[in-house]
Amino acid sequence: MYIFWFLLFTLAVIYGQGRMFKRLALRKLSYSRKFRQHTCFAGDEIELVEQLENRKSLPVPWLRVESQLPAQLQFRQGENIEVSSGSLYQNHRSFFSLGSYKRLTRTHSIKALKRGCYRLNSVTMTGGDLLGVFLNHTQFQLNDELVVYPRPADVPFHLLPSRSMQGEYTVKRFIVPDPFVVAGSREYQPGDSMKQINWKASARTGGLQVHQYDYTAERNILILLNVEDSESMWRSVSNEPLIERGIEWAAGIANAAIVEGMAAGFAANMPIESGLDSARIESSRGHEHMLLLLEVMAMLQLSRTVAFKQLLEHEASLGYSDRDIVILSAYWNDSLELASERLRAGGNSVTVWEIPSAKSDPEHAEASVKAREGMSA
Secondary structure (H helix, E strand, C coil), X not given: CHHHHHHHHHHHHHHHHHHHHXXXXXXXXXXXXXXXXXXEEXXXXXXEEEEEEECCCCCEEEEEEEEEEECCEEECCCCCEEEEECCCEEEEEEEEEECCCCEEEEEEEXXXXXXXXXXXXXXXXXXXXXXXXXXXXXXXEEEEEEEEECCCCCCCHHHCCHHHHHCEEECCCCCCEEEEEEEEEEECCCCCCHHHECHHHHHHHCCCEEEEEEEEEECEEEEEECCCCCCCCCCECCCHHHHHHHHHHHHHHHHHHHHCCCEEEEEECXXXXXXXXXXXXXXXXXXXXXXXXXXXXXXXXXXXXXXHHHHHHHHHHCCCCCCEEEEEECCCCHHHHHHHHHHHHCCCEEEEEECCCCCCCHHHHHHHHHHHHHHHC
């Protein structure tokens, strides 16, 4: 008889605590998950910070937080975390236990394996009683993202077009007087600065002479990237590592040019995320512009918008001149050569670089560049 009442009492306690925790365990809980930084380069390690707070007197015996993240964000294995990865996505589970009015912060190390834009959308939280019999679920919406830039390749910068290596060139039309380019001297005129006085010329002529500055126009590089990994490609890229390498080279060329104070622009027959048109960024210079280029390159989708020949023809139709155009392509043929001739005819220099394979060493990559330059000179 005593055993019966003991079992009945035990079942009542189990049922009572189960109903209580199922109803109250997830109440007055707050949860957040954020990246410590919002941009990085492919291959960098960053931190993902989880924060959970229990704002009630009832302790929470256990909580399970589940989410699905891209497989390109590689978690470092550790305690209270489970990660099961597939080819595209991974399931991430964190386990918590919280006392009354407690806040818990947990930091995870993540390695960004590939360029792209990765968003945190939502997590599912499960809690329950001490025995895990009575469960309850809720969902928290998140709003954070990480932009992973392509890591700029170490390109053979000395093989870039020579005019851009010089940065600027002298022109006959008026653009802006360059204090670093002295073309001679002239007589002093009212309004000239005392800093412009050429004392040697003044002593030689017996009259006050000032430096005569020449006029210059800035040079800029335009990088054109072809997403087609072969002549027979239609829309889908079959050799993704090769095109990813092309994006890294485009980033490397742009970075090398901007570091040298030049202007750089970019275009590709590829859309950016949630877009349909070909990506295109006009030439400019400076650190902020480089970040814009990296962000666009991070969001490039590996699909074709138009044939690369059409992209070259469109660029020629824009009518610009005096640009050093660097074409990155996995192949080259007579049709593309003919389209690039229209760009040359408009007063631009055009250099074709073959996209090196991911396994190419620097010497092999440089040899490929030289070979392509010889074909397109």
